[in-house]
Amino acid sequence: MSFLHISGASEPAPMGQGRVGILLANLGTPDDTGFSGVRRYLSEFLSDQRVIEASPAVWQPILQGVVLTVRPRKSGAAYRRIWNTDRNESPLRTWTREQSDQLAKRFSAENISVVWGMRYGKPSVAQAVGELMTAGCDRILFMPLYPQYSATTTATANDQLFRFLMKLRRQPAVRTLPAFADHPAYIRALAETARQALSSLSAPPQMIVTSFHGLPNEYVAKGDPYRQDCERTVAALRTAMGMTEQDMPLTFQSRFGPAKWLEPYTAPFIAGLPEKGVKRIAVIMPGFMADCIETLDEIGNEVRSEFLAAGGEELTLIPCLNGSREAIDLLETLARSEIQGWAA
Ligand SMILES: C=CC1=C(C)c2cc3[nH]c(cc4nc(cc5[nH]c(cc1n2)c(C)c5CCC(=O)O)C(CCC(=O)O)=C4C)c(C)c3C=C
Numbered sequence: 001m002s003f004l005h006i007s008g009a010s011e012p013a014p015m016g017q018g019r020v021g022i023l024l025a026n027l028g029t030p031d032d033t034g035f036s037g038v039r040r041y042l043s044e045f046l047s048d049q050r051v052i053e054a055s056p057a058v059w060q061p062i063l064q065g066v067v068l069t070v071r072p073r074k075s076g077a078a079y080r081r082i083w084n085t086d087r088n089e090s091p092l093r094t095w096t097r098e099q100s101d102q103l104a105k106r107f108s109a110e111n112i113s114v115v116w117g118m119r120y121g122k123p124s125v126a127q128a129v130g131e132l133m134t135a136g137c138d139r140i141l142f143m144p145l146y147p148q149y150s151a152t153t154t155a156t157a158n159d160q161l162f163r164f165l166m167k168l169r170r171q172p173a174v175r176t177l178p179a180f181a182d183h184p185a186y187i188r189a190l191a192e193t194a195r196q197a198l199s200s201l202s203a204p205p206q207m208i209v210t211s212f213h214g215l216p217n218e219y220v221a222k223g224d225p226y227r228q229d230c231e232r233t234v235a236a237l238r239t240a241m242g243m244t245e246q247d248m249p250l251t252f253q254s255r256f257g258p259a260k261w262l263e264p265y266t267a268p269f270i271a272g273l274p275e276k277g278v279k280r281i282a283v284i285m286p287g288f289m290a291d292c293i294e295t296l297d298e299i300g301n302e303v304r305s306e307f308l309a310a311g312g313e314e315l316t317l318i319p320c321l322n323g324s325r326e327a328i329d330l331l332e333t334l335a336r337s338e339i340q341g342w343a344a
């Protein structure tokens with residue numbers, strides 16, 4: 001007997017006993033920094049029609065012919081600058097695994113398994129669900145690690161889960177974690193992380209710039225609630241930290257391609273601050289649950305050098321929640337709330 005239509009699947013531990021499993025899902029990242037590793041990752045990512053909505057007949061020739069011949073070299077160099085050389089892996093992978101391992105400790109006494117998977121690349125969502133089922137979990141909480149909802153992130157992660165479930169004869173019950181843009185536990189974790197990062201400075205920064213991953217305006221116009229979610233996060237964080245719109249502005253980074261994306265764009269916004277007399281700033285990137293190429297390289301290297309070249313004096317990069325106690329407290333709070341009725 002097999003619980004899968006697909007061949008080669010291992011036999012599961014007994015299901016049907018109500019065992020709960022938790023799957024942390026993040027974006028994905030290349031396996032190495034070489035041209036072909038980065039190309040493989042970008043090809044899978046940028047072929048997702050949730051991410052690039054243009055017709056594949058138009059987009060695929062551009063992607064395969066232009067983007068994937070140029071971009072892997074540039075992105076590979078950026079990944080090399082931020083690579084976790086101790087483990088020979090991308091920071092996004094290190095932190096996602098760490099979050100999963102730490103969360104697993106919080107649930108071990110309750111016989112609840114915690115695993116992690118990636119929307120693109122390895123370990124895949126399918127592998128992670130398979131792991132939980134093999135351990136006998138028939139109730140799965142799927143947690144896309146995106147505080148703000150976007151079809152390009154949350155929905156495509158959920159799609160990937162359900163695509164796998166479509167192949168199963170015997171499916172587990174599943175719940176998916178909603179976005180948590182202004183959940184008090186999330187805002188508390190952000191505020192505490194910011195306070196810790198700023199506590200060692202000789203003087204407080206003049207401004208804390210918030211920077212979220214951008215999104216094409218067109219997607220928002222079609223109904224993606226991402227911008228509103230980012231605004232809710234920033235409003236709640238300002239309140240928690242006693243700050244205003246002026247000293248905690250909202251910006252969007254990581255624009256890709258020629259279309260108009262959400263504004264203001266982080267890089268020119270920050271490069272324009274020194275001429276207004278703002279020379280010591282901190283940057284917080286609340287949309288990223290883990291440090292990655294976008295936070296460590298785009299902001300930590302590229303935007304920092306533009307700011308310094310424009311006359312800026314100090315840019316403090318506030319780390320993402322990563323493997324901090326605050327991060328794990330947040331994940332535990334969210335998970336416990338979602339598994340109510342499944343586990344005590
Ligand atoms: C049209 C292109 C892209 C959309 C839309 C998009 C949305 C989006 N992405 C994240 C989170 C992350 N993106 C990351 C990297 C990354 N993003 C794009 C493009 C789009 N993202 C590219 C091409 C890349 C690869 C890096 C590069 O070549 O510049 C990452 C980091 C991955 C890592 O390995 O470190 C994250 C995280 C969100 C939250 C989002 C929509 C809101």
Ligand SMILES: [Fe+2]
Pocket residue numbers: 213254
């Ligand atoms: Fe992205």
Ligand SMILES: [Fe+2]
Pocket residue numbers: 254255293294298
């Ligand atoms: Fe980027």
